[in-house]
Amino acid sequence: xxxxxxxxxxxxxxxxxxxxxxxxxxxxxxxxxxxxxxxxxxxxxxxxxxxxxxxxxxxxxxxxxxxxxxxxxxxxxxxxxxxxxxxxxxxxxxxxxxxxxxxxxxxxxxxxxxxxxxxxxxxxxxxxxxxxxxxxxxxxxxxxxxxxxxxxxxxxxxxxxxxxxxxxxxxxxxxxxxxxxxxxxxxxxxxxxxxxxxxxxxxxxxxxxxxxxxxxxxxxxxxxxxxxxxxxxxxxxxxxxxxxxxxxxxxxxxxxxxxxxxxxxxxxxxxxxxxxxxxxxxxxxxxxxxxxxxxxxxxxxxxxxxxxxxxxxxxxxxxxxxxxxxxxxxxxxxxxxxxxx
Amino acid sequence: xxxxxxxxxxxxxxxxxxxxxxxxxxxxxxxxxxxxxxxxxxxxxxxxxxxxxxxxxxxxxxxxxxxxxxxxxxxxxxxxxxxxxxxxxxxxxxxxxxxxxxxxxxxxxxxxxxxxxxxxxxxxxxxxxxxxxxxxxxxxxxxxxxxxxxxxxxxxxxxxxxxxxxxxxxxxxxxxxxxxxxxxxxxxxxxxxxxxxxxxxxxxxxxxxxxxxxxxxxxxxxxxxxxxxxxxxxxxxxxxxxxxxxxxxxxxxxxxxxxxxxxxxxxxxxxxxxxxxxxxxxxxxxxxxxxxxxxxxxxxxxxxxxxxxxxxxxxxxxxxxxxxxxxxxxxxxxxxxxxxxxxxxxxxx
Numbered sequence: 001x002x003x004x005x006x007x008x009x010x011x012x013x014x015x016x017x018x019x020x021x022x023x024x025x026x027x028x029x030x031x032x033x034x035x036x037x038x039x040x041x042x043x044x045x046x047x048x049x050x051x052x053x054x055x056x057x058x059x060x061x062x063x064x065x066x067x068x069x070x071x072x073x074x075x076x077x078x079x080x081x082x083x084x085x086x087x088x089x090x091x092x093x094x095x096x097x098x099x100x101x102x103x104x105x106x107x108x109x110x111x112x113x114x115x116x117x118x119x120x121x122x123x124x125x126x127x128x129x130x131x132x133x134x135x136x137x138x139x140x141x142x143x144x145x146x147x148x149x150x151x152x153x154x155x156x157x158x159x160x161x162x163x164x165x166x167x168x169x170x171x172x173x174x175x176x177x178x179x180x181x182x183x184x185x186x187x188x189x190x191x192x193x194x195x196x197x198x199x200x201x202x203x204x205x206x207x208x209x210x211x212x213x214x215x216x217x218x219x220x221x222x223x224x225x226x227x228x229x230x231x232x233x234x235x236x237x238x239x240x241x242x243x244x245x246x247x248x249x250x251x252x253x254x255x256x257x258x259x260x261x262x263x264x265x266x267x268x269x270x271x272x273x274x275x276x277x278x279x280x281x282x283x284x285x286x287x288x289x290x291x292x293x294x295x296x297x298x299x300x301x302x303x304x305x306x307x308x309x310x311x312x313x314x315x316x317x318x319x320x321x322x323x324x325x326x327x328x329x330x331x332x333x334x335x336x337x338x339x340x341x
Numbered sequence: 342x343x344x345x346x347x348x349x350x351x352x353x354x355x356x357x358x359x360x361x362x363x364x365x366x367x368x369x370x371x372x373x374x375x376x377x378x379x380x381x382x383x384x385x386x387x388x389x390x391x392x393x394x395x396x397x398x399x400x401x402x403x404x405x406x407x408x409x410x411x412x413x414x415x416x417x418x419x420x421x422x423x424x425x426x427x428x429x430x431x432x433x434x435x436x437x438x439x440x441x442x443x444x445x446x447x448x449x450x451x452x453x454x455x456x457x458x459x460x461x462x463x464x465x466x467x468x469x470x471x472x473x474x475x476x477x478x479x480x481x482x483x484x485x486x487x488x489x490x491x492x493x494x495x496x497x498x499x500x501x502x503x504x505x506x507x508x509x510x511x512x513x514x515x516x517x518x519x520x521x522x523x524x525x526x527x528x529x530x531x532x533x534x535x536x537x538x539x540x541x542x543x544x545x546x547x548x549x550x551x552x553x554x555x556x557x558x559x560x561x562x563x564x565x566x567x568x569x570x571x572x573x574x575x576x577x578x579x580x581x582x583x584x585x586x587x588x589x590x591x592x593x594x595x596x597x598x599x600x601x602x603x604x605x606x607x608x609x610x611x612x613x614x615x616x617x618x619x620x621x622x623x624x625x626x627x628x629x630x631x632x633x634x635x636x637x638x639x640x641x642x643x644x645x646x647x648x649x650x651x652x653x654x655x656x657x658x659x660x661x662x663x664x665x666x667x668x669x670x671x672x673x674x675x676x677x678x679x680x681x682x683x684x685x686x687x688x689x690x
Contacts, residue, residue, distance in 0.1 A: 050541040050542070050543060050544075051512075051541055171630045172400075173630060174630070201399040201400055201568060201631075202399075202568065202569075202570070202609060202612040202613055203399060203608060203609065203612050203626075203627045204399075204630070205612065205614070206611075206612035206614075206624045206626050206627075207626055207627070209614070210624065210626050228541060228542060229542075229614065230542070230616040231571075231613065231614030231615055231616045232614050233616075234614065234615060234616050234617050234618045234620075234621070235614045235615070235618075235621055254618045255618050255619070258616065258617055258618055258619075259617075259619070268543065269542065269543065270616065272542055272543045272545075272546040273542050273546070273571070273616055274546070274549070274571040274572050274574065274575040275571060275615070275616060275617075276570065276571050276574060276598070276610070276613055276615065276683045277574075277598070277683045277684060279574045279575045279594075283550055283553070284546035284549055284550055284575065285546065286543055286544070286545075286546035286547035286550060287543035287546075290511045290513050290514070290541075290543075290544055291511070291541075
């Protein structure tokens with residue numbers, strides 16, 4: 001999408017001020033701490049950051065799948081299913097019928113390790129047909145046909161036979177295809193993919209990424225791709241949200257993130273990765289230290305202890321606000337804040 | 342750089358010839374052997390002192406099994422592994438028994454992938470790192486403590502932490518502990534099996550830099566087993582590509598990345614996602630999965646997935662053969678194919 005003037009109806013999901021906390025004996029972990037972003041219809045948005053930055057908890061919050069002691073404390077997650085049909089998912093009861101209709105139907109999710117999300121006690125086909133019959137008013141035979149059609153769509157050879165296979169009979173790549181087939185069988189508007197290719201080999205990863213791109217063209221759903229792999233983001237996404245310790249630190253279109261990043265964390269992430277064909281440029285530039293332990297969140301800007309551009313005396317005390325650099329580029333850093341006198 | 346090491350005529354530190362490791366598949370009441378999984382099936386390579394030799398391939402290609410045979414964590418089924426020890430004597434690792442192996446084990450160490458499961462959660466860091474010193478009766482008491490403290494400093498951890506347990510450390514710090522444990526006996530050769538794969542990108546860079554610093558400091562030789570080709574390009578001098586238990590290509594890193602001669606190498610290189618949206622590459626997407634090593638295809642194992650395959654590929658198994666300076670490939674069509682290296686896939690700036 002090249003337009004800078006998105007109308008309201010182009011926005012599928014609008015997350016405002018989302019806070020998800022975990023109340024543990026040792027203290028409260030602010031896993032997601034005031035996250036705002038929007039997912040436009042039919043596009044792929046990437047959520048990146050190191051482990052522990054809150055990207056997966058954000059995704060789980062969208063479907064209200066955060067388990068106790070975690071809880072959504074504040075914020076709204078508005079899903080616009082078309083026309084004036086808006087639902088604030090964060091306000092729904094976690095066991096309500098309405099929420100169950102959204103899970104799997106409007107918003108589907110796939111996970112990193114398909115073996116843990118498929119039941120090994122049932123055949124692939126049984127699990128797929130069950131999901132289809134839950135959301136669509138179809139007979140058993142129709143559900144079976146739909147499941148086989150989806151297995152075919154994700155490139156599984158001999159889908160009629162695979163329908164009766166158990167998950168352990170399939171390879172890792174095949175299982176991830178089954179997960180995708182299952183997720184897409186009810187024609188969702190948003191597919192949340194949490195590290196979908198991290199457990200796979202590069203060649204299998206290439207197959208799955210290609211498949212997701214093709215299916216997006218075919219089905220027109222939006223994809224929220226959660227990953228730590230900047231290569232995958234560059235290949236797949238049109239917009240990128242960079243997270244650090246539960247906050248969005250920078251958000252922009254993919255080209256800006258990779259060629260004109262403004263937050264020191266985004267810049268540091270990009271400099272730390274080895275790139276093919278660039279090995280002669282000497283040593284890698286790692287980010288100093290590691291992600292702080294969640295109970296000891298740094299004061300001020302949470303990135304300041306690892307930041308190379310820290311403004312001494314300011315970054316330790318002042319928590320930066322979001323600055324709008326241009327209509328589609330926001331950054332949360334004191335370097336970009338207007339001085340307030 | 343070690344293509345230079347090979348060229349300068351240095352004697353190899355490790356000579357691996359026709360290494361094979363087969364795992365029997367047993368079935369039935371009497372446990373009759375019905376088939377063999379040929380995890381490593383005739384692998385030959387040399388490792389020169391001071392270099393980093395990478396072994397790459399998809400999961401199930403046998404790279405980890407090969408690595409474990411090198412340190413004799415597995416008993417090879419066949420072939421020979423000749424290691425030149427610190428005194429310059431050649432030792433045939435494949436035929437030694439456990440007692441004879443013990444002195445050699447001090448010089449051959451391993452770093453594992455998962456910093457969470459490879460450290461004993463009930464041992465303090467000092468016990469974990471100091472354990473090899475005790476086992477080999479090298480140091481004990483306060484001397485052991487001093488050596489552990491010194492090692493911790495070198496891998497970038499604070500010696501004050503040595504009474505803590507592994508759970509108190511982050512993934513990157515645990516990997517540093519694993520490295521300290523491997524290096525405490527001042528080994529000659531370190532086999533690093535996916536040493537940075539489980540780490541976050543920023544920490545991965547720290548560990549890669551650390552491995553390079555330690556290599557220079559202690560004059561280490563690495564066998565670096567990995568699947569991430571961008572990491573391998575950065576750290577390795579030479580690369581061996583494995584597919585279903587066999588080496589399909591072997592060359593100096595630059596040569597392999599810019600001038601691959603095996604279609605499998607070409608596909609692997611093209612599949613690496615580039616961290617730049619302006620370089621969205623033309624991926625070569627391989628169909629299907631890695632074949633089952635118990636029932637490999639006929640001829641060239643790669644032919645069912647190869648887009649250049651011809652009739653000969655289905656019938657005759659290609660041998661690894663030299664086709665240039667330090668470049669070997671197992672492909673019937675190596676001379677006729679014009680394969681794309683990383684620079685052809687991506688415009689260089």
